[in-house]
Amino acid sequence: MKIKCPKCKEDAELAMDFSLVKCGSCDFEMSYGEYVKFIAHNEAKYSDILGDYTGSTEGQSSGSLDEWD
Numbered sequence: 001m002k003i004k005c006p007k008c009k010e011d012a013e014l015a016m017d018f019s020l021v022k023c024g025s026c027d028f029e030m031s032y033g034e035y036v037k038f039i040a041h042n043e044a045k046y047s048d049i050l051g052d053y054t055g056s057t058e059g060q061s062s063g064s065l066d067e068w069d
């Protein structure tokens with residue numbers, strides 16, 4: 001199935017058995033377990049960025065990560 005490549009943001013392919021994530025647009029390739037950790041790490045970074053952003057724009061809604069797609 002298609003998932004988002006965390007490296008180039010293009011479509012990456014997740015193997016049917018969830019064993020491997022591979023992107024055809026760049027050289028990204030890792031096991032799904034590693035991919036999840038990679039995403040979790042990046043999400044944490046984004047959260048920090050968004051936290052700083054919302055902290056400096058008081059009064060506005062915190063928004064959604066969906067808007068970053």
Ligand SMILES: [Zn+2]
Nearest residue numbers: 005008023026
């Ligand atoms: Zn990619």
